Amino acid sequence: MTRILFKEGLFEEIEGKPTLIGSKCRSCGQAFFPSKLVCLNCMSTEVELIRLSRDGKLYTYTTVYMNSEHFSSPYTIGWIELREGIRIFSQIRGWQEQPLRIGMDMRIYVETLWQNGDNEVVGFVFRPQPERVWP
């Protein structure tokens, strides 16, 4: 089995901890994922690559009950809102173990998205984090 990336340049793993690579405009402050060479908000070329937050909040989600090109039913997808002010569209894993709720804490992981012949296609997913219990 060969591991191949879903797409190049979307994330990096430092000491086993995955981080999405985005960009931020030095002029207007808009963040992007995937990263852009030009700010699509103000067209400035003064952009820098940034490591996006590994944690975010679940903005919304749905479980899909029909197969897609790469995923068999049922699978769950959603939007995760990051501190940088952008929403990331992602596969959501761990939803069968922990019921999802808008606003809950989510964290990025790198996992196999699907298998393509002898290739294991690897990408990012988000998983719900244990709910904090306040004393």
Place this chain on the structure above:
Amino acid sequence: MAMREVAIIGVGSTVFGKFPQKAIFELGTEAIWAALKDAGISPKDIQFAYYANLYGGMVEGQAALRDAGITDIEVTNVENACTGGATAIRRAWYDIASGLYDIGIAIGAESMTTSPIAGKLIPPAKGDVSGELGMNTVAKFALSQRRYMDVCGVTLQQIAQVSVKNHHNGCTNPYSQYKREFSVADIINSRLICDPITQLQSCSTTDGAAAAVLTSLDIAKRFTTRPVIIAASIIRAGDYAFRQKDLTFSDMTNKASKDAYIMAGVGPDDIDLCELHDAFAVNELQHYVELDFCRSGEEVGLLMDGVTDLKGRLPVNPSGGLLSKGHPLSATGVAQIAEIVWQLRGQAGVNQIAGARIGLAHTLGGEVADLEAGAVGIHILKI
């Protein structure tokens, strides 16, 4: 440039339903003949055509026009997802308004049963990042609906009521696919597609075509005493998704409708009926707000109080809408125009809205990563 007023003098449509034995262009030809007959003109009078289709092959328009006796003119094939039909109307409107031509036809035709996505959830174009990660058009609106329910407090029963209303209207529209009443329980308990959207909160797989003959208002008066004027014609692509503040509110629909009201010189209070893009029941409630029919938070009241019923102050989707009449993607925008023309002329049969003078048509569609959506179309017609 001084623009001419443009009128519709003829419309036609196939019945909507499942016709896998018919080629797309055969559906198109049937709609063209119906529109020519309604206009009382000959195929030889048509100077140009726009033909919207998404899932067919090359030069579908020429094939459909050929069997309606129309050849050797300018023909343009149009693709703009669910807004394809509205885009064909818009382009035909412009060619006449500008004075380039005097008389032309806009057609939308689609066969979903024979399309490559039959029995599947409609994915974005090949290679689209969100599509690769499992996005489809139902999921897009399920994501919006989940937030609409959990954050805005709208219930599944209220959303299902849209489908109850539109299926009721579809029962008495001879062009409608379903022609069957459903209860809130039927709708909620139907098969789950993308949670919380069930099968009966969604439009079905539909084949069909519609056509409209357009001409300048001056010329229209030679053919009819009751021309229907295109008071506003707007097509607009979506903006970047990062600019969309809230996934429960379509900025592009709101911006396009504001442009349309200005162009027509009317306000939302002047609209007598509306055919809007209820591909999913939830869309209709959200569109009430985006089309400025009411303020945010008042849309459920509009539905539950019967304001948007057939007999209400502002009937919405009197045809049955996409939910009941059906949604052959590229045909929808033209079919909405046909429904409104029949209403304004007083020819809508059982579903006739008494004294309707101004109608609004709205379509929205096309899933593409990083944009709100592909395209929105708004037309305002008046008599």
